[in-house]
Amino acid sequence: xxxxxxxxxxxxxxxxxxxxxxxxxxxxxxxxxxxxxxxxxxxxxxxxxxxxxxxxxxxxxxxxxxxxxxxxxxxxxxxxxxxxxxxxxxxxxxxxxxxxxxxxxxxxxxxxxxxxxxxxxxxxxxxxxxxxxxxxxxxxxxxxxxxxxxxxxxxxxxxxxxxxxxxxxxxxxxxxxxxxxxxxxxxxxxxxxxxxxxxxxxxxxxxxxxxxxxxxxxxxxxxxxxxxxxxxxxxxxxxxxxxxxxxxxxxxxxxxxxxxxxxxxxxxxxxxxxxxxxxxxxxxxxxxxxxxxxxxxxxxxxxxxxxxxxxxxxxxxxxxxxxxxxxxxxxxxxxxxxxxxxxxxxxxxxxxxxxxxxxxxxxxxxxxxxxxxxxxxxxxxxxxxxxxxxxxxxxxxxxxxxxxxxxxxxxxxxxxxxxxxxxxxxxxxxxxxxxxxxxxxxxx
Numbered sequence: 517x518x519x520x521x522x523x524x525x526x527x528x529x530x531x532x533x534x535x536x537x538x539x540x541x542x543x544x545x546x547x548x549x550x551x552x553x554x555x556x557x558x559x560x561x562x563x564x565x566x567x568x569x570x571x572x573x574x575x576x577x578x579x580x581x582x583x584x585x586x587x588x589x590x591x592x593x594x595x596x597x598x599x600x601x602x603x604x605x606x607x608x609x610x611x612x613x614x615x616x617x618x619x620x621x622x623x624x625x626x627x628x629x630x631x632x633x634x635x636x637x638x639x640x641x642x643x644x645x646x647x648x649x650x651x652x653x654x655x656x657x658x659x660x661x662x663x664x665x666x667x668x669x670x671x672x673x674x675x676x677x678x679x680x681x682x683x684x685x686x687x688x689x690x691x692x693x694x695x696x697x698x699x700x701x702x703x704x705x706x707x708x709x710x711x712x713x714x715x716x717x718x719x720x721x722x723x724x725x726x727x728x729x730x731x732x733x734x735x736x737x738x739x740x741x742x743x744x745x746x747x748x749x750x751x752x753x754x755x756x757x758x759x760x761x762x763x764x765x766x767x768x769x770x771x772x773x774x775x776x777x778x779x780x781x782x783x784x785x786x787x788x789x790x791x792x793x794x795x796x797x798x799x800x801x802x803x804x805x806x807x808x809x810x811x812x813x814x815x816x817x818x819x820x821x822x823x824x825x826x827x828x829x830x831x832x833x834x835x836x837x838x839x840x841x842x843x844x845x846x847x848x849x850x851x852x853x854x855x856x857x858x859x860x861x862x863x864x865x866x867x868x869x870x871x872x873x874x875x876x877x878x879x880x881x882x883x884x885x886x887x888x889x890x891x892x893x894x895x896x897x898x899x900x901x902x903x904x905x906x907x908x909x910x911x912x913x914x915x916x917x918x919x920x921x922x923x924x925x926x927x928x929x930x931x932x933x934x935x936x937x938x939x940x941x942x943x944x945x946x947x948x949x950x951x952x953x954x955x956x957x958x959x960x
Contacts, residue, residue, distance in 0.1 A: 589937025641766020705892025
């Protein structure tokens with residue numbers, strides 16, 4: 517009875533002891549219209565061996581990024597993960613660590629989270645970071661909630677070039693909160709900065725991503741200048757690797773930083789779990805969701821780490837909570853800490869520069885192929901948009917047959933745009949193979 521905890525006889529005994537005749541009596545409190553009468557497709561019971569065989573057969577239908585040359589981006593990137601990250605994070609004291617409720621027995625976990633916060637603050641240029649969130653999308657949505665609480669306004673302005681998944685999660689978060697969402701139109705691949713000035717009234721925040729979904733760099737400082745007479749907060753969204761070679765959100769005057777930490781030593785993992793990053797200025801720290809780790813000294817003068825701020829509803833009154841966020845992605849945040857510590861302040865920017873160099877080499881070569889062109893200019897780092905002479909979906913299909921993973925641009929009605937990302941893992945030979953594939957007359 518490994519998978520089914522009760523037999524039919526036990527179920528009958530339970531119902532009899534409760535004074536009930538059948539299971540329907542047990543759930544009669546649930547309105548009939550809400551009860552599912554459909555066959556959920558689970559099928560007949562299976563033995564352990566049969567279940568393992570079925571699971572393996574399903575898993576074999578997946579395609580690993582190692583099987584083909586991956587040029588897919590859009591928020592999740594195929595970066596190299598040093599073996600040390602896997603080795604250190606796999607130590608039992610790390611991967612079994614749970615929520616650090618008791619500081620006296622959780623010093624290792626708390627110190628790791630404190631170091632993580634410090635690293636995120638250095639990258640973002642912000643004063644304080646929390647101990648991580650679920651993923652980049654939830655981090656951006658939580659940043660919106662922060663802005664609503666701080667400003668007490670009910671309007672969120674977001675760039676239409678924010679990663680589509682982030683937009684979807686914001687919509688979900690705000691669906692029943694009476695919040696108005698306004699989208700800034702794009703202007704040739706960048707957010708239309710001139711649109712801002714006349715739409716700031718009663719705005720809680722403005723969300724700008726750089727590089728944006730098209731890969732183009734935006735200037736947060738210019739948007740902040742447009743917001744100088746407004747109480748709206750500027751939320752800067754960015755990948756942490758990109759922050760190592762561009763001006764940080766803090767330097768550009770942003771009030772909140774949010775981003776996705778998957779590229780910090782964490783696998784693509786078929787879409788998750790990932791690592792949400794959020795940081796802010798000191799004056800807003802009490803509105804930041806999740807947990808904040810602080811360093812202090814005990815009565816004997818010894819260094820110690822504590823949960824300084826815990827502002828979720830589990831710890832304080834629900835009406836005063838910043839969020840119902842349940843916990844932090846502790847193990848993934850630890851991996852990010854190990855990864856950044858290994859890379860260091862010199863090699864991490866060099867990695868970003870290498871990705872940028874390879875991406876520009878790729879874009880330049882593709883633009884020389886008849887019928888192909890780089891969209892929106894060359895102000896990009898590791899990701900860019902290509903216009904194709906024929907169906908992008910068909911090129912993606914043929915590319916998969918030839919050993920490439922490619923992706924189209926979300927929302928493209930023309931079926932002519934590819935979104936291409938190039939990381940340090942892509943060798944010159946692999947890039948040249950992609951160029952040869954796209955140059956083939958069959959592809960065109």
